[in-house]
Amino acid sequence: MPPRAKKSVAAPQKEASPPKIKPTGSAKARRSAARLAAVQALYQIDLAGTSSEQVIGEFLRHRIGQEQDGQDLVTADLELFAAIVRGVQLRGADVDQMLTGSLSGQWSLDRLELLLKEILRAGVWELIGNPTVAPHIVINDYIDVTHAFFSGKEPGMVNGVLDRLARTLRPEEMQPRQAGGSRA
Numbered sequence: 001m002p003p004r005a006k007k008s009v010a011a012p013q014k015e016a017s018p019p020k021i022k023p024t025g026s027a028k029a030r031r032s033a034a035r036l037a038a039v040q041a042l043y044q045i046d047l048a049g050t051s052s053e054q055v056i057g058e059f060l061r062h063r064i065g066q067e068q069d070g071q072d073l074v075t076a077d078l079e080l081f082a083a084i085v086r087g088v089q090l091r092g093a094d095v096d097q098m099l100t101g102s103l104s105g106q107w108s109l110d111r112l113e114l115l116l117k118e119i120l121r122a123g124v125w126e127l128i129g130n131p132t133v134a135p136h137i138v139i140n141d142y143i144d145v146t147h148a149f150f151s152g153k154e155p156g157m158v159n160g161v162l163d164r165l166a167r168t169l170r171p172e173e174m175q176p177r178q179a180g181g182s183r184a
Contacts (some may be wrong), residue, residue, distance in 0.1 A: 025074030031133075033076035035122060035141050036148065037064060038084035042118040045089070052089040056082050080130075087125045088118075095124045098169075102161050116154055119146050123162045127169050135166035135173050 025033065041055045064076045088095060099120055100109050109117065123142040127135060139162045146155040167174045 027077070029074045030077040031080055032141050032144065033064075033074045034078070034081040035084065035126075036145050037076045037081050038088075039115070039118050039122050039145055041081070041085050042088055042122060043115055045085070046114055046118065052085050056085055083130070084122050084125060087129045088121045091125060091129065092121070094128070095121050098124050098128075098165060099161070102164050102168075107157060107161075115149055116146070116158075119149075119158060120161060123158065124165055127162065127166055131170070135162075135170050139163055139166060 037059060041052075041059055044050065045052055045055050059081070060078065064078065064081065096109060099117075103109060103112075112120070119142055122145075123138060126133065126138045126142075130138070139159060142162060143155050143159050146158045163174075
């Protein structure tokens with residue numbers, strides 16, 4: 001009987017590690033880019049039903065730090081980007097419950113457009129999960145993200161919802177509203 005050929009078992013392929021990304025832009029611009037990228041990643045996760053780790057890896061390999069439409073864009077803050085995506089996924093039920101209690105009038109969570117819902121989820125998570133950043137910075141950045149996608153009432157709605165939640169979640173950091181709009 002001839003000797004049997006040994007079957008070689010291939011070592012499991014490790015997923016290629018993301019390329020080293022050289023930061024570009026100011027720290028503020030990188031944080032803003034991270035918020036925008038996180039909203040896009042959350043949208044992709046919800047739309048495709050993909051895991052957060054898979055989408056984070058994809059963004060690190062193919063989007064963040066890459067040229068887009070012939071332009072070099074500001075590099076997102078990678079730690080903030082991943083923290084927002086993971087945080088929203090981990091605390092999604094809490095975030096949605098807070099949103100449901102803060103939406104009013106014509107807006108309800110189940111009727112919101114998916115992208116608008118992801119903007120709000122990311123903003124709410126940052127208010128509860130990122131206490132080192134002042135609420136007004138979080139609110140303003142998510143208003144800017146909303147302006148990138150919407151031109152109607154949505155930016156105002158995001159402002160109102162996040163402001164209302166910030167006053168509940170972090171009241172010591174929010175200035176009281178002035179009656180009549182004047183400031184003393």
